[in-house]
Amino acid sequence: MKILHADNISKTYTGTKHPALENFSLTANKGEIVALLGESGCGKTTALRIIAGFETADKGKLTINDQTLFDDNRMMPPEKRGIGIVFQDYALFPHKTVWENITFGLFKLSKSESTKAAEEAIALTGLTGFEKRYPHQLSGGQKQRVALARALAPHPRILLLDEPFSNIDTMKKNEIREDVRAILKKSGTTAIFVTHDTKDVLAIADRVVVMQNGRNIQNGTPLHVYHHPCNAYLANFFGKTNILQGTIVNQKLNTPLGELQLPEGIKQSADETISVSIRPTAFKLADADTDGAIPAEINKIRFMGEYVEIICTTALPDKPSAEILVHLATEPANLQKKQYLKIGENGYSVLNND
DSSP states (O other): OEEEEEEEEEEOOTTOSSOSEEEEEEEEETTOEEEEEOOTTSSHHHHHHHHHTSSOOSEEEEEETTEEEESSSOBOOGGGSOEEEEOTTOOOOTTSOHHHHHHGGGTTSOHHHHHHHHHHHHHHTTOTTOTTOOGGGSOHHHHHHHHHHHHHTTOOSEEEEESTTTTSOHHHHHHHHHHHHHHHHHHTOOEEEEESOHHHHHHHOSEEEEEETTEEEEEEOHHHHHHSOSBHHHHHHTSOOEEEEEEEETTEEEETTEEEEOOTTOOOOTTSOEEEEEOGGGEEEEOTTSTTOEEEEEEEEEEOSSSEEEEEEEOOTTSOOOEEEEEESSOGGGOOSEEEEEEOTTOEEEEBOO
16 A cells, blocks of 8 residues: 655755756555665755655655645645654754653653553563663664654654664664664554665665665665666666676677576667676586586685685687676685686676666
8 A cells, every 4th residue: 555655856956056856756655664775965865854844845746645745736844744753863862861752752642642652662662671761871773762762652654764774883783774674564664764875775675766866766676676777877886796798699698708598678679789787696606517607717816704706707718708706605715716607597687778
């Protein structure tokens, strides 16, 4: 069930030439966690602030549960939108306890209703026993839980999170990402969060909208966007990849790594150069007689802990050589100077040449 629908929203700040948002559209379904991903200046924070009501769009329309929050004729103030917000710095009151911070936004409820809502939020976020502590007595992860509890206590229709993991210690990020996802899923809350970190997206998002220059350039599950990026910019943004050039010959992709199966829906003509993205993890070690085996000579080996990163040069007969990056789950001592590699099934994607 669709909860939020942002349609063709544009915003240009005074004194700037280029729009911060240009015909930006977004949907969020009930209980879905949606990530807005992009580099600084891509428009993701502007989109979040417009949804919250902190910024006014130049044009476009936003609805939640079929109720119009703004269009060309109306503008609902932030406090009436039923939207919860977790700020990047958490914005906790330093002179108030955990309990007082959580109950601060429940002033419209009766005392019994406020107490019940706060108790439920505290139990949901695992803060039982911390009610009397002050923010300076909490860890970064605990502060984030308080901010989450405060935002969830009024039962918002949508929850917005601004760079929710940017202030968390690297060692704790994985654990806290899992905690936040579990809390949101248990509460059934529809959430939209902005981030520049692809690891945040892969860890907790159900769907990701990738933004560039104020536009959403790709929308899909994190798994799909990672394995099937629409262009070279996005392929590299989501991590290391090999981008090779090829052409279509007899309904096959002719590349320096040999002939690859042409994915469905590719409409380029036979004489057009095609860019192909192949993740380093798509390669596996193979025997010389394996169908599709690629002979390669290893130039450099780096032990990365969870995997071995190798840079090698391919040596297929009648094909131009190509330097490729490969990640293998093996010990460096097990690798020979000359190896055979094979690309796993669906281990590559065709990119738009834009």
